[in-house]
Amino acid sequence: MTSAAPPADTLANALSRIRPDVRAMHSYVVQPSTGMLKMDAMENPFTLPEALQAALGPRLGALALNRYPGARQNDLRAALKAYAGAPTDYDVVLGNGSDELITLLALACAQPGTGHRATMLAPMPGFVMYPMSAQLQGLDFVGVPLTPDFELDEPAMLAAIAQHQPAITYIAYPNNPTATLWDEGAVQRIIDAVGAQGGIVAVDEAYQPFASRTWLTRMQAEPARNAHVLLMRTLSKFGLAGVRLGYMLGQPALVAEIDKVRPPYNVSVLNCEAALFALEHADVFAAQAAELRAQRTVLIDALRAMPGIEKVWDSEANMVLVRVADAGKTYEGMKTRKVLIKNVSTMHPLLHNCLRLTVGNAQDNATMLAALQASL
Numbered sequence: 001m002t003s004a005a006p007p008a009d010t011l012a013n014a015l016s017r018i019r020p021d022v023r024a025m026h027s028y029v030v031q032p033s034t035g036m037l038k039m040d041a042m043e044n045p046f047t048l049p050e051a052l053q054a055a056l057g058p059r060l061g062a063l064a065l066n067r068y069p070g071a072r073q074n075d076l077r078a079a080l081k082a083y084a085g086a087p088t089d090y091d092v093v094l095g096n097g098s099d100e101l102i103t104l105l106a107l108a109c110a111q112p113g114t115g116h117r118a119t120m121l122a123p124m125p126g127f128v129m130y131p132m133s134a135q136l137q138g139l140d141f142v143g144v145p146l147t148p149d150f151e152l153d154e155p156a157m158l159a160a161i162a163q164h165q166p167a168i169t170y171i172a173y174p175n176n177p178t179a180t181l182w183d184e185g186a187v188q189r190i191i192d193a194v195g196a197q198g199g200i201v202a203v204d205e206a207y208q209p210f211a212s213r214t215w216l217t218r219m220q221a222e223p224a225r226n227a228h229v230l231l232m233r234t235l236s237k238f239g240l241a242g243v244r245l246g247y248m249l250g251q252p253a254l255v256a257e258i259d260k261v262r263p264p265y266n267v268s269v270l271n272c273e274a275a276l277f278a279l280e281h282a283d284v285f286a287a288q289a290a291e292l293r294a295q296r297t298v299l300i301d302a303l304r305a306m307p308g309i310e311k312v313w314d315s316e317a318n319m320v321l322v323r324v325a326d327a328g329k330t331y332e333g334m335k336t337r338k339v340l341i342k343n344v345s346t347m348h349p350l351l352h353n354c355l356r357l358t359v360g361n362a363q364d365n366a367t368m369l370a371a372l373q374a375s376l
């Protein structure tokens, strides 16, 4: 006997069960990049040196892929703590990229069914995943505009913290897409204000390999004052964007709560072993970061000398933000010339006519500059 054909509207009915705000959303767009020079996502341009490729292959091949990830994750947590130079009494939670940690933090702080909506606060323009995680996990999001030169508006931040009593305050240190590393004193006063009203601060150091300061120094100097701070890092900009490994350091009691909402096997045995391997060769990646920091200076100088570029901001990350006369036209012109950058001009009013360029190696930067000049 054959079962009856489903009614024609089953699919429509199924779709109607999806949250209206999710249905109204667009998926995160990864720009198609085949055949293009990819300068849109702050990836490290260097592939793994051949000797390291040869050593990593057998090591990954020999893993017990038939088993769920296990205690090896503890080795990685210890190695990350040592690499970061974190205080020994700090704990670490691992994420499938720091994107996942951003989701987990929102999930841990949301208050479903309590009649109270938790709030997330961040300076804007900032990283898009903060407001997205708030929306998806049911937190209110408060974006506090930066100054027109992308510095923290400290009075506005302090006022917003007092008014909204955020559960989570994000400080991207340095910030994406502006590449700014904000004043240490201002950041500490914001952290103090969040602490005084009983909130968590997530200091997101995705771009730490390219920055002149880390908040870890402040956490080590004044642990009690920064006890409510979670320091988020990733191996993506370090050189392993494809591996997907983020980590968050902080006081064990706070880290333990976030760990409760982490899917138990979120970091695969392959991610874990590749990350351990990379940390054993951290000197190779440190040399790459040093080269990129040097190339950043060359790139910024060239951009500042280029007619038609209206403004080039200083950078403490592997990206440079520029303002041009017509961002849409320049972006499309570069795309035609097979160079992919990020047009951030519609992300926030302060980013009017702004483009974000990744800092690459000397050759990639030269190709990008030539395409940019031709597209202005």
Ligand SMILES: Cc1ncc(COP(=O)(O)O)c(C=O)c1O
Binding pocket: 042, 096, 097, 098, 099, 100, 127, 172, 175, 176, 204, 206, 233, 234, 235, 236, 241, 245, 246
């Ligand atoms: C500020 C910031 N935080 C976090 C991330 C996420 O990094 P990942 O998920 O690759 O670890 C990014 C990625 O661009 C970022 O710019």
